[in-house]
Amino acid sequence: MEARYEKLGQFYLGKKYDLEARRLLDELVLYDSKDLTTHAVIIGMTGSGKTGLGLVLIEEALIDGLPVIAIDPKGDLTNLLLTFPKLSAEDFAPWVNPQEAAEKGMTVEQYAAEQAELWRRGLAEWHQGPERIQRLRDAAEMLIYTPGSQAGLPVSMLRELSPPSQAVLQDPDALRERLVGTTASLLSLIGITGDPVRSREHILVSNLLQHSWNQGKGLTLAELIRSIQKPPFQQVGVFDLEEFFPARERLELSLRLNNLVASPGFSAWMEGDPLNIPRFLYSSNGKPRASIFTLSHLSEAERMFFVSTLLNEVVSWMRSQPGTSSLVAMLYMDEVFGYLPPTANPPSKMPLLTLLKQARAMGLGVVLATQNPVDLDYKALSNAGTWFIGRLQTERDKERVLDGLEGAAAHAEFRRDQVDRILSGLGKRIFYLHNVHEPQPDIFQTRWLLSYLRGPLLGDQIRTLMSRAKESRVPPPEEQKPAPAAVSRPSVELETQAPLAPVGIRTYFVPPRSEAEVTYLPYLIGYARVRYQSPRHHLDTVQETLLAFPLDDGPVPVLWDQPVELPHQPKDLLQEPEPGASFAPLPPEARRSDSYAKWQRAFSLYLGQNRALELTHLADLGLTSKPGESEEEFLARASQAMREARDEAVEKLRAKYAPRFTSLQQQLLRAEQALQRELEQAKMAKLQTAVSFGTAVLGAFLGKKKVSATSATRLGSALGRASRARAEEMDVARAQERVEALRQQLDQLQQAFDEEVQRIQTQYDAQNLRRERIRISPKSSDILLDFFGLGWLPFRRTATGTLEPAF
Ligand SMILES: Nc1ncnc2c1ncn2[C@@H]1O[C@H](COP(=O)(O)OP(=O)(O)OP(=O)(O)O)[C@@H](O)[C@H]1O
Ligand SMILES: [Mg+2]
Structure with a gap:
C-alpha cells in the first residue's frame, strides 16, 4: 500500500519526540514544502544528524517531483545514489565500508547482510517499505558532478566566462553584481582576494569582462590573459590605463592567470557540461534531477571558486524566473562553514545573501547546514523561516542560536529559558523545529533514510556510479552545434579592393571577431522579421534573423543549403571593410543587379519553407x-x-x-x-487509545496552521473527576x-x-x-524582409592555408 503521507507537497520529516519522557510519539511531522521558499538552516554539532536531515529533505523533494541542486563539500551527499529497493545484502556489499566490517570482526558479506537488515528494519519502523525506495529512484535522475575531476561528471567552468542572461544584462544592478561576482571568483582561484571596489585587479578584469559582454560575447581565459596585456580601452574610469595599472604590472597578473591555465590539472576544468542551471534541474525529457556537486577532492581555493561561480549562476537563473508562491526547486548546501561568515567577505557571500533575500519570490528554497553557528552571518540567518536545531557542542553555539531564534521569532512569543532547556536536552537525530509559518515549534526525530548513509564515497566508487550516466549522456546543445566548416576555396586571385556591387544593391560588411588579417568572401545577406501565429496555441510572436548564404562561381550561384545564421544585430554591420583586407572576386551572376530581385524572392521562400517554429x-x-x-x-x-x-x-x-x-x-x-x-x-481494564496511523497522517496534514492541537490533549485530565459510583x-x-x-x-x-x-x-x-510537438510555419505575408543585399563575411587564413570563419 502506498503510504498516506505520500501526498500533496508534504515532506515527511519524522515523528514527534517527547523530550521529557525520552520517547518517540506516534505523531508524524509533515512539513509543507511551500514553507521552504523562506529557506531553512540546519544547525547541530558533528554527528547530530544534519546531513541525515538534509538528505531527508532532498529525498522528500525528489519524491514530490522537485529538482535539487546540492553542494557537497564533504562528500556525504553522494550517498543519495545508494538506494537499493531490494534491500538485499548483495546490493549493499559493494558499498559497505570494509574497514567498519573488519572492526566488527565480520566479512564484507556478513556486514553487508547486517546493514541491509538494519535498513529494512529502520525503514519499517518509520512506515516505509522497499516500494518507497523504488519510488525515489523512479522520481528523479541523480547525477554526481565532480568539478575539476573526471571521476563523476565533469563541469566546464573555465572554457569561457560567458555573458549572463538578457534579464541580467539589462538590469544595471544585477549586471554589476554579476561582474563583481565572476571576477572575484576567478581571482580567488589565483589567490587574489582583495576588496572588489578598490583592488586594481578586480577593476581591470571586471572592465574587460563588461567590455566583452556588452558586445554579446564571452571571454575565454586565453583571451582574457591577452586583453589584460592589451586592453581594448585606454581609460579606466577617469584614469589613463597606464597610470592606473601600468603594463609591467599587468604582465604580472596575466602571468599568474597563465600559470593557472598551464597547470596540469587545468584541463579538467574545461571539459564537461557547462554551468547551465536549467539542465541541472531537469533532464531533457522533463524528469527532475538531483545534481550533486561533490567537492571534497578540491583545494579550499578551488572549492570557493566553484561554489561562488555556481551560486552566481543560480542568482542569474533566478532573476530570469517568473514569480510563484510554490516551491520550484531546492538548493542545499551541506557544510556552509566559511562561505557565509559574519565579517569576512569571500566571493560566495554576496550570491548567498542575494539568494536568501530574493529567491523566495521565485520559489527557490535554500537550505544551509552547519555545525558552527558562530560562523554564520547574523543578518543572513534572520532571513531563514525554518530552523532545524540539533544537539549543539558549546554554550557559545547555543547562545548564538538562541539569539538568532529570538530575532527570527521577533513578533511571536519566544520563551528563551524554555527553548534553552529544550536545546540542552536534544539527542542524536532529534531536532527542534522552528517554522515561522507554524503556530508552534515541534521536537522531532528524523525519519529513517531511504538512501544508505555510508559516508563519503571514493573517486572510484563515484566513477562506477556515474559511468552509465556518462555513456547515455546527451551532449549539451552547445557541443552538438557543428562548428562552421573551414572553407578551402579561394585558390583564385584575391583582390585588394572590395568588388563593387551592381547598381542599386546595398553592401554590408560583417565585423570580424579579432584583429587578425581578414579575407572577405561574398554572401547574400538578409535581415528578416518573421511572425508566427497560432491562435489555437495562444501564440503570436515575431522572430528576427540575420541570415547569409554563400555566393559561388560554380553552376549554382547561391548555396541555399549552406545557410549561416549570424549573431549580429543589423546595427553591428559596417559600411566599410577592415583596412588591409583582401577579397574573393564576385561571381559573374552576383555582378548583375537583376539576379538580386530573383534571389530576394528565393530568400523569402526559403524562410517560409525552412523556418517553421518547432514547439x-x-x-x-x-x-x-x-x-x-x-x-x-x-x-x-x-x-x-x-x-x-x-x-x-x-x-x-x-x-x-x-x-x-x-x-x-x-x-x-x-x-x-x-x-x-x-x-x-x-x-474494568483501562481503555486502549489507539491512534491509527491513517488518522495520525490526516491529523498531521490538516494540523498545519488550521487546527489547534487537540490530539495533543491526552486522556486523563477528566478521569479523576468521576464521582458518582455507577458501575x-x-x-x-x-x-x-x-x-x-x-x-x-x-x-x-x-x-x-x-x-x-x-x-x-x-x-x-x-x-x-x-x-x-507542433510545427508552425509562417504565412508568406508574415515574412518581412527589412533589408537584403550583398554581404561580405570575414575569414582568417589558418596555418594549413584554409580559411576559417572570423565572424
Ligand atoms: N535519518 C537517518 N537515518 C538513518 N541513519 C541516520 C540518519 N541520520 C543520521 N544517521 C546516522 O547518524 C550518523 C551521523 O549523522 P550525520 O552524518 O547526519 O551527522 P552530521 O550532523 O551531518 O555530522 P557531521 O557534522 O560530522 O557531518 C550517520 O552516519 C548515520 O549513521
Ligand atoms: Mg554532515
Whole structure:
C-alpha cells in the first residue's frame, strides 16, 4: 500500500519526540514544502544528524517531483545514489565500508547482510517499505558532478566566462553584481582576494569582462590573459590605463592567470557540461534531477571558486524566473562553514545573501547546514523561516542560536529559558523545529533514510556510479552545434579592393571577431522579421534573423543549403571593410543587379519553407513552449504551473476537511473520556487509545496552521473527576458504541479524503502530461524582409592555408 503521507507537497520529516519522557510519539511531522521558499538552516554539532536531515529533505523533494541542486563539500551527499529497493545484502556489499566490517570482526558479506537488515528494519519502523525506495529512484535522475575531476561528471567552468542572461544584462544592478561576482571568483582561484571596489585587479578584469559582454560575447581565459596585456580601452574610469595599472604590472597578473591555465590539472576544468542551471534541474525529457556537486577532492581555493561561480549562476537563473508562491526547486548546501561568515567577505557571500533575500519570490528554497553557528552571518540567518536545531557542542553555539531564534521569532512569543532547556536536552537525530509559518515549534526525530548513509564515497566508487550516466549522456546543445566548416576555396586571385556591387544593391560588411588579417568572401545577406501565429496555441510572436548564404562561381550561384545564421544585430554591420583586407572576386551572376530581385524572392521562400517554429505543446495545461526556450526550461515552467495549481487545490482540501476532522476528533476525545470513566466505575481494564496511523497522517496534514492541537490533549485530565459510583454494564456498552461510531466516522472521513487526494495527485502529476510537438510555419505575408543585399563575411587564413570563419 502506498503510504498516506505520500501526498500533496508534504515532506515527511519524522515523528514527534517527547523530550521529557525520552520517547518517540506516534505523531508524524509533515512539513509543507511551500514553507521552504523562506529557506531553512540546519544547525547541530558533528554527528547530530544534519546531513541525515538534509538528505531527508532532498529525498522528500525528489519524491514530490522537485529538482535539487546540492553542494557537497564533504562528500556525504553522494550517498543519495545508494538506494537499493531490494534491500538485499548483495546490493549493499559493494558499498559497505570494509574497514567498519573488519572492526566488527565480520566479512564484507556478513556486514553487508547486517546493514541491509538494519535498513529494512529502520525503514519499517518509520512506515516505509522497499516500494518507497523504488519510488525515489523512479522520481528523479541523480547525477554526481565532480568539478575539476573526471571521476563523476565533469563541469566546464573555465572554457569561457560567458555573458549572463538578457534579464541580467539589462538590469544595471544585477549586471554589476554579476561582474563583481565572476571576477572575484576567478581571482580567488589565483589567490587574489582583495576588496572588489578598490583592488586594481578586480577593476581591470571586471572592465574587460563588461567590455566583452556588452558586445554579446564571452571571454575565454586565453583571451582574457591577452586583453589584460592589451586592453581594448585606454581609460579606466577617469584614469589613463597606464597610470592606473601600468603594463609591467599587468604582465604580472596575466602571468599568474597563465600559470593557472598551464597547470596540469587545468584541463579538467574545461571539459564537461557547462554551468547551465536549467539542465541541472531537469533532464531533457522533463524528469527532475538531483545534481550533486561533490567537492571534497578540491583545494579550499578551488572549492570557493566553484561554489561562488555556481551560486552566481543560480542568482542569474533566478532573476530570469517568473514569480510563484510554490516551491520550484531546492538548493542545499551541506557544510556552509566559511562561505557565509559574519565579517569576512569571500566571493560566495554576496550570491548567498542575494539568494536568501530574493529567491523566495521565485520559489527557490535554500537550505544551509552547519555545525558552527558562530560562523554564520547574523543578518543572513534572520532571513531563514525554518530552523532545524540539533544537539549543539558549546554554550557559545547555543547562545548564538538562541539569539538568532529570538530575532527570527521577533513578533511571536519566544520563551528563551524554555527553548534553552529544550536545546540542552536534544539527542542524536532529534531536532527542534522552528517554522515561522507554524503556530508552534515541534521536537522531532528524523525519519529513517531511504538512501544508505555510508559516508563519503571514493573517486572510484563515484566513477562506477556515474559511468552509465556518462555513456547515455546527451551532449549539451552547445557541443552538438557543428562548428562552421573551414572553407578551402579561394585558390583564385584575391583582390585588394572590395568588388563593387551592381547598381542599386546595398553592401554590408560583417565585423570580424579579432584583429587578425581578414579575407572577405561574398554572401547574400538578409535581415528578416518573421511572425508566427497560432491562435489555437495562444501564440503570436515575431522572430528576427540575420541570415547569409554563400555566393559561388560554380553552376549554382547561391548555396541555399549552406545557410549561416549570424549573431549580429543589423546595427553591428559596417559600411566599410577592415583596412588591409583582401577579397574573393564576385561571381559573374552576383555582378548583375537583376539576379538580386530573383534571389530576394528565393530568400523569402526559403524562410517560409525552412523556418517553421518547432514547439512543444501540453494540451492538458494549454501551455506552449516559447521560441528559444529549451525543453528543460519549458517542462520546468509547466511543472511549476502545475505545482501552483496543486498547492491551491491542497489549501481548498484543507479548508474543507479541517473543521469536520477537528469536530470529530473532539467528539471522539470526549467519548473516550466518558468511556474511560465508565470503565473505571465498572472496575474494568483501562481503555486502549489507539491512534491509527491513517488518522495520525490526516491529523498531521490538516494540523498545519488550521487546527489547534487537540490530539495533543491526552486522556486523563477528566478521569479523576468521576464521582458518582455507577458501575452499570449498560453504561459501558453505550459509551463503547459511541466511541466505535465516532471512530468509524473518522475512518470514513479519512477514506473520502484519500480519494480526493488521489484525484488531485493524478490530475497534477507532471509525468502524466501528454506532450505534443507542433510545427508552425509562417504565412508568406508574415515574412518581412527589412533589408537584403550583398554581404561580405570575414575569414582568417589558418596555418594549413584554409580559411576559417572570423565572424
Ligand atoms: N535519518 C537517518 N537515518 C538513518 N541513519 C541516520 C540518519 N541520520 C543520521 N544517521 C546516522 O547518524 C550518523 C551521523 O549523522 P550525520 O552524518 O547526519 O551527522 P552530521 O550532523 O551531518 O555530522 P557531521 O557534522 O560530522 O557531518 C550517520 O552516519 C548515520 O549513521
Ligand atoms: Mg554532515
